[in-house]
Amino acid sequence: MVTYDRHRGRRDALVQELAHRHRLAVVPSANDARIIAGAGTVAWEMLQEVPDLAAMLVPVGGGGLAAGTALTATGHNPHLQVFGVEPAVADDTLRSLRAGRLTPIPPPATIADGLGHAEPARVPFQINLRLLADVITVPEDAIADAMALLWRHYHLVAEPSGAVAFAGLLQAADRLPDGPVGVVLSGGNVDWTAYRTLVDIAMERMGDQSHAAPMLH
Incomplete structure (x- = not known):
């Protein structure tokens, strides 16, 4: 295992150096047309189930999943x-x-560590700039609340990054068009102790409100 200081180090440069030294192939998480195309199959499968979706919500980190989703969705229905x-x-x-251009931020601290990017990846950003309707931002408590509701009502274990799109639905339903909405729940890779802590705190914070949740198909 190789570690680095995310506040001062350059992860991509380190990966390239290790790949060159050990003669390895780098598989980027977002910044590659093939990765973006593969991510688009998520939207394709959703549209096979519900062809008349009015909107889709998708987590954004490096931007590959969002770009693939947007390409597939708008290709199906502009x-x-x-x-x-x-x-x-x-x-x-x-x-x-x-801003219409890549705009870096300081390395963020978020429970959704898979989305803690300081700058979008270049290739998917050009797609997202053209095709995304907008970006919804959600506070940390809303992410934990979404995790708790997914567990309580649907028996789904979602990591914070995986629950972010559902948090967006809960926070900004009034910004969405009328009609069916698809929500991408993108992973359950989470430490069980951390997961239990976040969900327990969210349940206590929501109280009786945790009895209400949108219907998922």
Whole structure:
């Protein structure tokens, strides 16, 4: 295992150095057309189930999953709106879209560590700049609340990054078009102790409100 200081180190440069030294192939998480195309199969499967979706919500980190979703969704229906969702403290994509260019932020601290990017990846950003309807940002408590509701009502274990799009639905339903909405729940890779702590705190904070949740298909 190789570690680095995310506040001062350059992860991509370190990866390239290790790949060159050990003759390894680098598989980027977002910054590659093939990765983006593969990510688009998520939206394709959703549209096979519900062809008349009015909107999709998808987590945004490096931007590959969002770009693949947007390409597939708008190719299926140009009027289908795709919204990226990211933590409010890690809003590099929102700032970049508003500015029309890559806009780095300081390394963020968020429970959704898979979305804690300081800058969008270049290749998916150009797609997201063109195709995303908007980006919704959610506070940390809302992410934990989404995890708790997914567990309580749907028996789904979602890591914080995986629950972010559902948090966006809970926070910004009034911004979405009328009609069915698809929500990408993108992972359950979470330490069980940390997960239990976040969910227990969220349950206590929500109280009786945790009895209400949107219907998922």
